[in-house]
Amino acid sequence: MLESDKELLESVLKRRFFFVPSFDIYGGVSGFYDYGPPGCALQANIIDLWRKHFILEENMLEVDCSILTPHEVLKTSGHVDKFSDWMTKDFKTGEMFRVDHLIEQTLNNRIVAEESSTSVAPKDKNLKQLNHSIPLDGDIIRKYKEVLNKLDGYSGDELAKLMEVFEIVNPTTGGKLQSPMEFNLMFETSIGPSSQMKGFLRPETAQGQFLNFNKLLEFNNGKIPFASASIGKSFRNEISPRAGLLRVREFLMAEIEYYVDPQDKSHKKFKDVQNCKLSLLSRDIQERASAVPVRMTLGDAVNSKIIDNQTLAYFMARIYHFLISIGIDNSKLRFRQHMANEMAHYATDCWDAEILTSYGWIECVGCADRSAYDLTVHAKRTKEKLIVRQTLENPVNVSIWDIDFKSGNFYKKLRKQSALVKDHLTSLSQSSLKELSLKLELEGSIQLHVDDIENDIELTNDDIKIVNETKTIHVREYIPNVIEPSFGIGRIIYALIEHCFWRRQEDEARAVFSFPAKIAPSRVLVVPLSSNKELVPMTNLTTSLLKKCKISFKVDDSSVSIGRRYARNDELGTPFAITIDFESKKDETVTLRERDSKLQVRGSIESIVNAIDSIINDELSWKDATKNLTKFEIQNTEN
Structure with missing residues (x-):
């Protein structure tokens, strides 16, 4: 974006009150922004479309969890030590x-x-x-x-x-x-009048979803895979927030947690997206010091193991289609894979949807395979089983590692600490038990670090025995893995604003936001050509029909020229204008103007409102929606 374009953009955003620094008359505080009427409406429309695109279409379970989070929860999740x-x-x-x-x-x-x-x-x-x-x-x-x-x-x-x-x-x-x-980066606070319970403003919405896993699984009749979703505010105490909405301390997130069998990360709808082509900046490309992505199908990316599994790739496709549908420029969108040294401690694979803005490539959506990390650590800490139980049609014989606690020595040696140590050992994975067994065999003792016990615990062959046994399993128990798409709504909004912004060639001072009709802050401008009272009944009829169809609108009956009124609403991204003139009084017809092309058609108010509704809700093109309406010769009214 040219510097002159950016200056005009920032001027329009401020003047038309899309968003402004919070506490502005007190000097402001970095990293906090207030949304004005068009910004609020744009955000609400994007969230509405997000719900339809993900929660409704994918049959997700939405939850709304507390913003305040106790210290113990975020200590367990790793945020206290690693965030x-x-x-x-x-x-x-x-x-x-x-x-x-x-x-x-x-x-x-x-x-x-x-x-x-x-x-x-x-x-x-x-x-x-x-x-x-x-x-x-x-x-x-x-x-x-x-x-x-x-x-x-x-x-x-x-x-x-x-x-x-x-x-x-x-x-x-x-x-x-x-x-x-x-x-x-977390904002610390205290909970309760005594201030004895330490807490934080949540840095993400994910933890509330994980803590409610058992309830969600029960609500879903015990079936897996399934997804939960949450939309809400999160908080991060950024060191030096700059670049407007791209780096703030309070922001809106929309997160999905898709719970899947770790032994089967295929997706039943992957065939629907396998031919979708994305621009992929893989780890291998980045290691060659290149930033040029390769465009390839998701089917090829999964088959060649560039993307780890089908479910991860499926959600990358869904993210892509959502961003394109709201107006993000396809040529300025790529998916970048995390390098090995930047991967989160819980992730096995992660891709960021990055959008090109005047500030460079900005991460707006993360799509990570979080493995079973979160459910595992919370289960271990709370002693609550966060597992799926799958009844097997045919019982199977499996080789498992089990612990034999030699009661004569184990309990006598550890006394009050024995329960904590036993819980720790029984919560270990099969691979961890195998390692401990080998160490016991080779060295005769093992050292354990157990939560809530200050010093490490030493155990010998006289205290426990870890053995490999064959058992017949009728019910398989497992902790599901989680695929997590995580959306930063503010960043998406800013990138969208840049991508939809342009100037009129005939007048570079006239700015336009080409927001798609379904997410535009206001869909229709109603413009009585005159303030003459004779036009009021037709204006009321028009607004009544728009209300009936749930189409947002704004009436501008000011005394300025009609061209100026059009221009003011082009700056707000309003896609349509209905002009009511003195002919309207005679035959109840009105003129419909399209924002980007400035094309106009004329017809009855019912047919005009129906055309608008079909563009917004049925996603018809302007040409198809207005093919039965009369073209209107544009007069020189916009100068």
């Missing part, structure tokens, strides 16, 4: 930066400056960071790109080394920065 970013601080000014974002900004600016072969003028204070002593030959640029591809997964020590090697400084002052410090 952190690395920040740095300017020694002189005290200004804070998120380290990975600062390195990304610096290296990208250097690459752009080098590849465009332009000199860096001091006019832009944000380009002071380009002053460095490293000559940018081809090898250095390749190294930059390699680092950028792996940036999300670097440790604090690795980021510190990169800051030193690449001479990363304060981008506005050139000031020296401190070594990276870890910063937990």
Whole structure:
């Protein structure tokens, strides 16, 4: 996006009150935004379409869980220990930066400056960071790109080394920065009047869904696979929120948890999407320091194991179709696979739907295979079985590892701690028990770290025996794996706003948002040509029919020219305008204008409203919806 376009875009968004900084008259607080009427309507329409596209079409179970979350829950899930970013601080000014974002900004600016072969003028204070002593030959640029591809997964020590090697400084002052410090992103609070229960504002909506797994499974009559879904606010205490809605501290999420048998991650509807082509930036491509995706079918991607399984690929297709349906530009959408060093501790495969904006490629949707991590850790902590029980048609003989607690020694040795140790051992996976058995056999003892016991516990062959036995199983018990599509609604809205924004060629000061009719903030502008009272009955009839069809509208009977009234609503993305003139009074016909082309047709008010309704709800094209209406010769009324 050209700088002039971005300036006009930001001006329109602010002037038409799509969204503004919160607490603005008090000076504002970074990372918080208030949505105005068009922003609220746009968000509500996108959420409505999201519900229809996912929850209704996929028969998902929607839940709405508490925003406040006790410390113990997020400690168990790993958020207390691992939900952190690395920040740095300017020694002189005290200004804070998120380290990975600062390195990304610096290296990208250097690459752009080098590849465009332009000199860096001091006019832009944000380009002071380009002053460095490293000559940018081809090898250095390749190294930059390699680092950028792996940036999300670097440790604090690795980021510190990169800051030193690449001479990363304060981008506005050139000031020296401190070594990276870890910063937990959760907002901490206390629950209750005594403030004894520590809690957090939730950083995601997923944990509430996992904690209700047994209830959801029962509601679904014990059948699997199935999906739960949740839409709600989440909170992350970002270090240095910038770039408007793309990085905020309070945001709306829409998350799906699809529970699937770990032994069968096929999807019954995969055949419907296997020929869908996506732009895939796989791990292998990124390891070659390339950012050029390959366009391929999901069937080929799964068969070649680029995407781990059918269910993951199926939801990538559903994500793609949703984003395209709301107006995201297909040429500015790609799916990037997480590198091994950036993969979340619980994930086995993860792809981000990234959308190109003026701020670069922005992650807007994550689609991860979370394995059985969450249900496993919560089950272990609460001693609640979060499992699926599957009755087998034919009993099977299986080889399993089991524990023989030698009561004479085990309970006498551990006394009050024996129950905790026993619960710990019985909650271990078969692979973990196998490892412990081998260690007992080779070394004669094992060391266990057990929650709620300060010191490690040592057990010997005299205390327990771990044996491999063959048992006949009539009921299979397993913890399901979870495939999770997670949507950042604010980021999607901002990307959509950029993709739908353009200027009229005949007047570059006239801005237009080409939102699809089904998600536009308001669908129809009703325009009485005059304030003459004779037009009021026809105006009332028009609005009454629009209300009956549940089509949102706005009446503009101001005294400005009709062209100006059209232009004001083009800025809001209103796709249609119904103009009521003095002919309308005679024959009850009106004119319908289409926003992007400015084409107009005329017909009875009933036929016009029906055409609008068919475009919005039946997704007919303008041409098909208006083929029985009379073309209207446009007069010079929009200048």
